[in-house]
């Protein structure tokens with residue numbers, strides 16, 4: 001972290017700590033306390049929404065579970081704070097795991113509906129279970145006691161501040177670690193995550209559990225803060241507010257969460273007070289005008305797109321001076337502001353400001369790090385096993401989609417250390433074979449054995465962990481992540497660190513992180529992408545995206561690498577470089593199955609070539625032999641051959 005950043009954080013913390021003394025008014029202290037508590041929920045919700053890309057409308061329910069766990073423990077057992085907070089985290093985490101179950105089956109609007117139902121059920125249960133929760137009457141609590149001393153409003157505010165900072169640090173560290181990269185990867189491409197050994201199922205559950213734990217902690221803090229809890233609080237409106245706050249503040253950002261929390265707490269208050277609303281809307285118009293001016297000048301956005309937010313905020317400021325009373329307009333203005341932010345600032349306020357000021361979310365010194373990398377830094381490890389022995393044996397593979405036999409009784413035997421070509425006309429079943437070998441499709445009949453062990457019943461992630469890596473015909477990168485982080489997802493298997501190691505930055509995690517980073521940089525250099533290590537994958541040209549997929553697959557330390565049309569979309573010089581890369585991969589003992597339409601690439605690289613046509617293997621042998629095979633010529637050229 002750079003010195004100005006550290007100074008800014010120190011000033012922020014000092015201001016936060018001194019706030020009660022500065023304002024002196026308990027109402028404002030309570031307001032900021034609520035913002036801090038909501039921010040803890042939003043840190044968690046952002047993991048689910050911003051990082052893994054799932055929708056959750058169940059977080060108000062989880063927040064309520066935290067509040068009621070603390071409330072019930074205090075009411076029934078007189079439990080102290082050090083019991084209620086961990087209990088709230090634990091109970092909410094268990095419910096978070098339950099909430100994750102539908103996310104494993106459905107996505108998008110369906111998931112929104114299921115999580116919404118979850119939240120509603122929780123609210124009803126709290127209402128109905130009067131023997132435990134006092135039902136609609138609610139539970140009254142006092143501020144917590146520590147060592148026999150009951151905290152006052154300011155002391156409790158400090159406690160919330162400390163827990164907010166602790167949550168922020170832990171969440172930030174998790175999201176910067178291999179766990180965070182796994183969350184982000186499953187948003188970018190679930191199928192590629194699985195094929196990198198990062199189980200989509202497992203990491204979705206982790207994300208929901210961590211997120212729920214934070215909601216539980218925040219709920220418990222909220223119970224003490226309000227000193228009264230009732231089921232009405234944890235309703236649909238609150239859950240929508242939480243979601244809006246993440247979107248408005250800016251997803252994948254802790255500052256965005258804090259900003260979002262401030263908006264949802266302060267905006268309704270602001271709309272209650274006309275004078276304050278006028279001042280705030282003028283301030284907003286000035287800020288937006290300056291930000292838009294800077295962005296246009298730097299060429300980040302076009303004047304036309306800058307005009308809409310500028311005009312919108314100026315119009316809002318003008319309207320504020322026309323209004324005589326806020327009462328009738330409160331909800332309409334709230335709705336309009338929300339609509340405006342969500343529609344025009346799709347990356348949220350933080351995303352907009354970052355874009356306008358040309359700031360990057362990731363550090364951009366990766367390219368320099370590659371340049372400084374020791375020449376001997378190893379990219380590939382030597383794959384074990386005796387060259388020439390059978391590595392992969394697929395026999396009698398049948399893959400049926402309805403009436404279509406995409407693969408019909410196909411045998412494929414691949415020797416260790418070889419480059420095995422798999423060719424055939426379009427639609428002949430090559431990619432289907434890849435998907436069968438990597439566990440994405442379960443074959444209708446037949447068997448696949450890898451290194452002497454059957455792959456039957458294994459998930460794609462388990463097959464990847466056994467040493468089978470792949471690239472995809474339609475590139476499947478994690479678009480929002482840098483090239484370096486894409487490769488580091490492939491190195492997920494090299495981490496043994498758990499949540500504690502990550503949260504506390506224990507030596508084991510730091511060692512693994514450093515090693516993985518160096519290895520990823522070396523892999524990028526290996527495929528010639530060293531200069532672009534810090535670039536977001538989606539911004540790379542198509543050909544380089546293909547090379548990045550190869551680097552990511554190699555990060556798995558595979559014994560077998562499946563390349564699905566790696567030369568597609570590459571220029572002639574790039575194809576020459578690709579050939580050299582594939583040769584080097586083989587020299588490291590990695591076996592390669594190569595699907596390719598560029599026949600010169602196949603013929604110059606492959607030791608053996610198998611040819612598929614209409615799902616059946618029609619020929620197999622050395623490149624020259626296959627090229628001269630009449631059935632192959634017929635398949636490729638149709639009737640013209642004869």
Ligand SMILES: Nc1ncnc2c1ncn2[C@@H]1O[C@H](COP(=O)(O)OP(=O)(O)OP(=O)(O)O)[C@@H](O)[C@H]1O
Pocket residue numbers: 401404406424425426427428429430431432433473
């Ligand atoms: N999930 C699926 N559901 C239904 N049909 C499928 C599915 N996947 C593949 N197919 C069909 O199986 C056949 C083989 O497709 P596949 O993609 O394996 O061919 P390919 O040899 O890789 O072709 P190309 O070179 O064009 O990529 C095609 O007819 C395709 O439409």
